[in-house]
Amino acid sequence: MIPEIDREISQRFHNGDREALEVIVATCQGSLFGIGLKMLGGIHDAKDFVQDVCIKIYNKRSLYNPELPFAPWMYKIAINLARERLRNRKEFPGSDSMPAEIIEETPRHLLVDHEQSQAVHTILQQLEPKYRECLVLRFEMDMALKEIATTLDLPVGTVKTRLRRGLMAFREQWLKNGDPQ
């Protein structure tokens, strides 16, 4: 779900108020982590991604128009950063798995969920980034078509086509790998 940032907080953020940034970080870090994990495929990469997005939005705060909703602006920056990371990445992602200390402390049913989520990440990494980002915004962020189009600066028709092709490709791989459940 897209986190709600109210107008007052976004206005204060625009003016450089660090407390407003703290509220935004607390509200959005979970969803940004989800985007990072699904786009980049690794926990450490996703953690760095969250921090870098938060720093980047603060540095670019003067470019944000407080009259407009905050979330699409922030996710546009997040997606662009993820694209940049993918472009710069030379090695194929996926080696960055859950750290041992977290596995030890995690109940068994959550680990089964983790296996499934690992399988989803692996398949997402095999898709073209243009399909992956559309699927992540649709299903991770629960964004509507228009919101995805605004975030990615694309026509609605293009987003629709990418979502269809992306879902077809994902389903094919999901069936090949076998549903871990």
Added chain:
Amino acid sequence: MKCSVAEQMIIDHALGFLEEKQERELKHHLAACEQCRTLATSYDLAVQALQTQDIDSQAMLEPTWKTVATAVATEKRMPLQAKLTKAFLPLLAAAAVVLAILFSPVFFSDNKNGEFTRMEVIQAYADDLEYLEFGNETTATTSSGISFQEFGLSTDDASYLFQQ
């Protein structure tokens, strides 16, 4: 409804694109077609997997705010330096390119610094044009049947460019 049409609608249904009327049509088709029902189930499972939230993602995040706050504070202490670097690096790069062109010995010097002087380079171009018979015919076509107009050149321009 044909199964090929239903297949498209199944994908759109999974993505949440279908309107009420289309949903009813699809439901009607699925009730009668086992093959499409299986396909629809597989898409539903794929979507369910994509919607799975990562376990306890908040817990996996170390105190993000501390790191962000430190970085933001550091950025605040030296904004001028960062701004200058940001503004001057592209300018320096552009200046380097301009200087390289201005002082290029091949094109802009008659001193024999490189392998060719400017005149030699121009002469080489002129020889090429002559070899291609561009110098002799300027009005309509070359002897090879190439029309200057095909390349967007007017007769006057062609006369000017290829005059002997």
